[in-house]
């Protein structure tokens with residue numbers, strides 16, 4: 298019998314009605330909790346899906362309003378975009394879009410947020426990698442305290458929804474607790 302382990306499942310770039318609700322149903326089936334790094338523009342458009350994430354006991358994080366790349370965006374514009382999202386997303390968690398943040402942006406943002414990166418990017422959005430390889434990647438990366446990134450977006454949905462049941466089954470069989478980022 299394996300010892301119990303914690304893992305942090307995260308879903309970025311939503312909420313997206315067609316995808317997020319199906320992800321929520323799967324998480325419920327496996328009694329798994331996750332953290333959704335939402336885009337402000339999507340929360341604005343689909344507030345009821347955002348509320349559903351919270352009602353079902355998951356966590357949310359700020360992933361900016363419009364998914365700007367910190368490396369090529371001036372700081373004033375970047376911080377304004379994060380602040381605009383903070384009105385819609387009540388969270389002390391922040392994940393920079395593309396994982397790209399300049400040192401000065403990191404320094405300022407970490408004053409108000411816990412900045413959350415990841416240990417494994419599933420690449421569920423990529424055309425260049427098949428479902429089998431994605432499953433292999435995420436299973437291999439599943440270790441105690443790992444942070445796994447998926448995307449509850451239309452682009453990633455076909456792959457994500459095909460692999461998620463098997464992945465959740467795997468985590469259950471390996472005695473992982475899927476827990477919230479706090």
Ligand SMILES: [Zn+2]
Nearest residue numbers: 309310394395
């Ligand atoms: Zn993103």
